[in-house]
Amino acid sequence: MSQDVVLLGGPGAGKGTQAQILQRQFGYRQISTGDLLREHRNNGTELGKAAEEYMKRGDLVPDALMIDMVDGELHEGESVLFDGFPRTIAQAEALDALLDTEGRGLPEAVYFDIPRSMLEERLLGRWTNPRTGRVYHEKFNPPKSAGLDDEDGGPLVQREDDKPETIKKRLDVFQAQTMPLVDYYDARGRLARIDATLAVEDVTHMLIHAIGLEHAH
Numbered sequence: 001m002s003q004d005v006v007l008l009g010g011p012g013a014g015k016g017t018q019a020q021i022l023q024r025q026f027g028y029r030q031i032s033t034g035d036l037l038r039e040h041r042n043n044g045t046e047l048g049k050a051a052e053e054y055m056k057r058g059d060l061v062p063d064a065l066m067i068d069m070v071d072g073e074l075h076e077g078e079s080v081l082f083d084g085f086p087r088t089i090a091q092a093e094a095l096d097a098l099l100d101t102e103g104r105g106l107p108e109a110v111y112f113d114i115p116r117s118m119l120e121e122r123l124l125g126r127w128t129n130p131r132t133g134r135v136y137h138e139k140f141n142p143p144k145s146a147g148l149d150d151e152d153g154g155p156l157v158q159r160e161d162d163k164p165e166t167i168k169k170r171l172d173v174f175q176a177q178t179m180p181l182v183d184y185y186d187a188r189g190r191l192a193r194i195d196a197t198l199a200v201e202d203v204t205h206m207l208i209h210a211i212g213l214e215h216a217h
């Protein structure tokens with residue numbers, strides 16, 4: 001099986017949607033730091049409590065907390081799709097070091113290219129199954145029955161941070177703190193770019209191609 005992949009892109013670019021598809025089709029493990037933090041928050045752990053205020057405001061949770069959390073999630077013999085991590089240069093450097101310690105080599109990064117105006121529209125219509133992390137969009141990717149998950153029938157919710165003021169903040173934070181990672185991976189020869197404005201299936205095809213999986217299925 002192939003190696004670790006970083007899905008890089010603004011909030012709402014479709015990283016989680018694609019990670020879930022590749023996890024199913026290719027046996028990757030999705031590590032979504034946003035989903036993990038929400039789980040910690042719901043379980044009332046120390047980390048969850050420490051992260052809550054940052055998340056509510058649309059700010060990034062401090063690097064040291066994030067790096068520790070991801071370190072605790074890595075296991076031998078798996079290929080990971082990192083979804084929402086790294087989000088700062090410090091996190092990217094720490095990830096390279098963690099993977100290196102485990103003899104795993106540098107990850108491949110794929111940048112989901114999409115204009116900001118489309119991200120807002122996607123986030124405003126997003127509905128999530130909080131149990132599984134599966135995402136829908138009321139217009140672009142609706143569930144079969146409104147408000148209910150296709151798979152387990154569970155209720156879908158809108159995220160607390162998917163409201164206009166917080167979305168604006170998250171997009172600003174992305175631009176300032178995460179966009180520099182495009183150059184970081186490009187400079188190391190580890191970056192592919194895909195057009196994330198296309199329909200879900202088309203983005204999947206491009207992603208599969210970008211990470212060299214087209215012969216694997």
Ligand code: ADP
Pocket residue numbers: 009010011012013014015016017018122123125126127135136137138140141196197198199200201203
């Ligand atoms: P991210 O994980 O990057 O924040 P998501 O995968 O949660 O993004 O997608 C954000 C929203 O956009 C969701 O409502 C999802 O259903 C929708 N979406 C994802 N990919 C596409 C696409 N290619 N076209 C239209 N809508 C999409």
Ligand code: AMP
Pocket residue numbers: 011033034035037054055056058059060061062066083084085086087091161170
């Ligand atoms: P997401 O589900 O990826 O949109 O993340 C939701 C929120 O969790 C973000 O707005 C941040 O507050 C926090 N978060 C998730 N991943 C990270 C990360 N790698 N670094 C810092 N904060 C993060």
